[in-house]
Amino acid sequence: MTKEQLEIELKKYNLNCIDELESLMEDTLLTNEKFNLTAIKDKEKFRELMILDSLIPLSFINLDNKKVLDIGTGAGYPGLPLAIASKGEFTLLDSTKKKIDHINDYVSTHNIKNVTAISTRAEDYVKDHREEFDVVIARAVSSLNVLLELALPFVKVGGVFIAMKGKQGEEEISQSKRALALLGGEIASINKSILPESGEERINIVITKNKEANKKYPRIYKDIINKPL
Numbered sequence: 001m002t003k004e005q006l007e008i009e010l011k012k013y014n015l016n017c018i019d020e021l022e023s024l025m026e027d028t029l030l031t032n033e034k035f036n037l038t039a040i041k042d043k044e045k046f047r048e049l050m051i052l053d054s055l056i057p058l059s060f061i062n063l064d065n066k067k068v069l070d071i072g073t074g075a076g077y078p079g080l081p082l083a084i085a086s087k088g089e090f091t092l093l094d095s096t097k098k099k100i101d102h103i104n105d106y107v108s109t110h111n112i113k114n115v116t117a118i119s120t121r122a123e124d125y126v127k128d129h130r131e132e133f134d135v136v137i138a139r140a141v142s143s144l145n146v147l148l149e150l151a152l153p154f155v156k157v158g159g160v161f162i163a164m165k166g167k168q169g170e171e172e173i174s175q176s177k178r179a180l181a182l183l184g185g186e187i188a189s190i191n192k193s194i195l196p197e198s199g200e201e202r203i204n205i206v207i208t209k210n211k212e213a214n215k216k217y218p219r220i221y222k223d224i225i226n227k228p229l
């Protein structure tokens with residue numbers, strides 16, 4: 001997708017931040033040459049699969065004035081495009097330090113005030129940040145049953161977790177019933193969309209947190225992965 005095509009898509013969200021998003025893309029692609037931050041290296045694809053894709057949640061939720069956590073943000077996706085496009089207060093988390101260092105360099109150079117990036121594992125960070133966030137979000141991190149255990153303990157009762165998935169997302173819901181029940185989550189909506197150029201399907205699953213999760217969750221990572229709820 002060209003810059004002009006992305007701009008047309010942004011207008012549908014009433015967004016006027018094409019230059020900031022282009023600058024973010026240029027920076028990620030440049031840094032990619034050194035650190036291999038993302039697999040997508042072509043600008044046309046990047047605009048659609050990294051920038052526009054990251055913004056899909058804005059079609060169903062307003063993040064302004066919300067405290068938002070992006071788990072497994074990688075090079076800052078979806079967290080950075082969402083932070084540029086909204087007035088939410090964002091924490092971006094990833095276990096890989098070089099990715100977080102890069103995000104911190106970017107936000108300080110570009111004077112982006114609504115982002116804090118932290119290099120740690122979600123299951124460690126939660127110890128001091130339980131039920132602190134209105135919205136938790138994760139894209140391309142792991143299967144839904146694993147993600148629920150990592151994400152829901154961070155969500156305030158009454159808040160939401162958004163799992164950004166490809167077309168396999170719906171199948172993952174059927175394997176997540178037990179995790180949802182144990183962690184106090186309930187599927188609120190399943191938002192399907194098609195990316196305009198590639199025709200790829202996206203499924204954003206919104207889970208509301210209705211009650212506190214038992215404090216024994218999340219377990220240690222080995223158990224979360226080997227014995228998913």
Ligand code: SAM
Pocket residue numbers: 038071072073074075076077078093094095096099120121122123138139140141150
């Ligand atoms: N969300 C980004 C995106 O869509 O481009 C990155 C996706 S990448 C495939 C998954 C990222 O999740 C990796 O950068 C990895 O370091 C991070 N990750 C996986 N498990 C994690 C955990 N338990 N805590 C923090 N980060 C984690």
